[in-house]
Amino acid sequence: MHAKKHIPSEPHWVFCYTMLHKISRSFSLLIQELHTDLRGPVCVYYLVLRALDTVEDDTSIATDVKIHILMDFYRHLHDTEWHFSCGTNDHKVLMDDFHHVSTAFLELGRSYQEAIEDITRRMGAGMAKFICNEVETIDDYNEYCYYVSGLVGSGLLNLFRTSGREYLAPDTLSNSMGLFLQKPHVITGYLEDINRIPESHMFWPRQIWSKYVNKLEDFKYEENSIKAVQCLNDMVTDALIHVEDCLKCMSLFQDPVIFRVCAIPQIMAIGTLALCYNNIQLFRGVVKMRDGLAAKVYDRTKTMSDVYGAFYDFSCTLKSKINDNDPNACKTKERLEAILKICQNSGSLNKWKSYIIV
Structure with a gap:
């Protein structure tokens, strides 16, 4: 109002x-x-x-x-x-x-x-x-995400620079923020995109999904549930590689209003990945963060300390869902440990009041 x-x-x-x-x-x-x-x-x-x-x-x-x-x-x-x-x-x-x-x-x-x-x-x-x-390789996937989202971050930085309010964040870091926003969108869009009429329009890279099935649409079928979840976890693990750059970029913003505009979607992205990981429901219907939790993110994200706390929370949640039998379990843990270490080394967690995540 x-x-x-x-x-x-x-x-x-x-x-x-x-x-x-x-x-x-x-x-x-x-x-x-x-x-x-x-x-x-x-x-x-x-x-x-x-x-x-x-x-x-x-x-x-x-x-x-x-x-x-x-x-x-x-x-x-x-x-x-x-x-x-x-x-x-x-x-x-x-x-x-x-x-x-x-x-x-x-x-x-x-x-x-x-x-x-x-x-x-x-x-x-x-x-x-x-x-x-088609999106064949992971390089293709990163290139596509750059065009549809990485460029969005670069454009926003240009608008912020034009206003005279922000100067510091380089385009390489803003590109990572764009990719980190786009990849959860691609992941959660699986069912809608595969069922699109008159034809599907998919962006999951063949280099990842072909390790599990012969055709991408096979993940829709219950008999492929284990393979579907393994591929999903592979996609989530791929997205986590951008987090370190995202945290660096957010730490450079000077204007508190611009900081919130950029930081809140990033927290929603890590929260969405935590929700998707190991979750077969992604292949059955809509998977999205609860409105109450999203409201907490919106209300409590004011400083970089809040970002470290939120990324720590959601990374812990994601880590707790890892099955040691998952083909990418070691890689996922390694990437999460790196994120958790950054958050811990920030010195922000001693004052952080954890989200209630269920």
């Missing part, structure tokens, strides 16, 4: 903030916490990239048409009459009325426009590349 009082009254801005809230309530709250000069640019940035993502996700669009739209999407930011009908529900509304987003974009300062346009161009080109190419 407080944030609503600061939304500009022009119809295009009302549309942007309304869509922001409908498409992602959690990010909506974080974005509306930002300083006034950053709130509009980040809102537009988020909506532009979600629109791009909507085009990529819609498997009913002919491949040649989709590639053309993805490659040229950044050009449409300057056209207040352009729209493209695709997606479903609120995402369809965003695409049908995209002219509101373009209008808001053109009201931003030129430096903000250039930063948003650059990331949109690079992301669209990267998405187009993987429309035609």
Whole structure:
């Protein structure tokens, strides 16, 4: 309610903030916490990239048409009459009325426009590349996650730098934060993506899943439950490799508001990985963090000490779920021990009040 009082009254801005809230309530709250000069640019940035993502996700669009739209999407930011009908529900509304987003974009300062346009161009080109190419190797997987999320982090840093509020975090670290956000999204999206109509659209790398089954869809079937969980644990273990860089990057932020905007999604990511690990339900339905726990994360994340405490909590939870018979048990433990050591060496845990995690 407080944030609503600061939304500009022009119809295009009302549309942007309304869509922001409908498409992602959690990010909506974080974005509306930002300083006034950053709130509009980040809102537009988020909506532009979600629109791009909507085009990529819609498997009913002919491949040649989709590639053309993805490659040229950044050009449409300057056209207040352009729209493209695709997606479903609120995402369809965003695409049908995209002219509101373009209008808001053109009201931003030129430096903000250039930063948003650059990331949109690079992301669209990267998405187009993987429309035609499967994710075969872990390198492919990291490259795809870089295009769809690592670039998001780089773009945000550019917006923060443009505002004059942040300078220190290098793009290499922000890329790790992007990959660490995207990989839980790819992992939890298994069932939705494999069942997508008219055809599946998957990003689990063959280099990982082919160790367990012949076809990726085999994980849906109960007789493959053990192999499915083993592969899931392999995917989670792969994601943990980015945590050290994420913690380094978050420790560099100076502005407390920007820090929260970046840190809360990272904690949600490690929490989601802890929830997914060794959890067969991921192949049966939706797996997501409880609203009450998510609210605790939102409420209690104010300083880097809170981040160390949360990562320690969720890493301990994940470690407690490791089965010694899992093929990747040793590697998972090794990566978690490294994370736990960083958190312990921070000196923050003696004052940390642990989350109640069940």
